[in-house]
Amino acid sequence: NAGVTQTPKFQVLKTGQSMTLQCAQDMNHEYMSWYRQDPGMGLRLIHYSVGAGITDQGEVPNGYNVSRSTTEDFPLRLLSAAPSQTSVYFCASKGRYTEAFFGQGTRLTVV
Amino acid sequence: AQSVSQHNHHVILSEAASLELGCNYSYGGTVNLFWYVQYPGQHLQLLLKYFSGDPLVKGIKGFEAEFIKSKFSFNLRKPSVQWSDTAEYFCAVTSDQKVTFGIGTKLQVIP
Numbered sequence: 001n002a003g004v005t006q007t008p009k010f011q012v013l014k015t016g017q018s019m020t021l022q023c024a025q026d027m028n029h030e031y032m033s034w035y036r037q038d039p040g041m042g043l044r045l046i047h048y049s050v051g052a053g054i055t056d057q058g059e060v061p062n063g064y065n066v067s068r069s070t071t072e073d074f075p076l077r078l079l080s081a082a083p084s085q086t087s088v089y090f091c092a093s094k095g096r097y098t099e100a101f102f103g104q105g106t107r108l109t110v111v
Numbered sequence: 112a113q114s115v116s117q118h119n120h121h122v123i124l125s126e127a128a129s130l131e132l133g134c135n136y137s138y139g140g141t142v143n144l145f146w147y148v149q150y151p152g153q154h155l156q157l158l159l160k161y162f163s164g165d166p167l168v169k170g171i172k173g174f175e176a177e178f179i180k181s182k183f184s185f186n187l188r189k190p191s192v193q194w195s196d197t198a199e200y201f202c203a204v205t206s207d208q209k210v211t212f213g214i215g216t217k218l219q220v221i222p
Contacts, residue, residue, distance in 0.1 A: 042214035
């Protein structure tokens with residue numbers, strides 16, 4: 001049982017480049033979300049989804065896009081990377097009566 | 112909107128000292144409460160959770176937390192900390208599936 005699989009683990013981007021962070025879960029959870037973690041700021045919600053075809057903005061959505069075409073997958077797209085997006089990104093999934101399960105994280109550096 | 116406050120951002124303790132980390136949440140409806148731990152360089156792992164029932168919840172590694180509904184609190188405790196408890200601790204609250212985290216408390220245990 002893989003749980004939440006998040007790739008890549010590390011990424012360096014140049015300003016203006018785009019990329020997609022992948023997230024997949026095999027627990028049939030309805031709820032999936034993306035967070036960014038910055039020193040002293042805890043985890044801030046970027047986007048979330050309560051089911052296939054449904055997405056919504058979190059606390060810090062600017063510069064990021066998501067889609068949820070299947071229950072399993074919830075990719076996060078950076079449209080035009082900026083140094084302010086240098087962070088550690090976590091994907092999480094949650095069942096209706098469970099805790100949130102986290103991926104291993106992606107350490108992203110934008111230069 | 113729900114919010115979570117963690118009062119202690121950085122705690123330093125000697126081994127064998129007792130630990131109590133404060134967590135208060137703001138939400139008027141039914142909530143589920145969690146404590147997560149993040150060891151350096153790793154993702155978040157669940158320590159304990161409260162959905163209903165006994166407000167005193169026991170988790171892994173000797174941690175426990177007490178839900179006090181009248182005080183909107185869910186404080187984390189451990190009678191005797193170990194050096195291996197050095198980590199960052201996050202309180203989280205969920206309602207309607209959305210998970211909101213506190214800013215985190217960094218615990219440093221000195222041998």
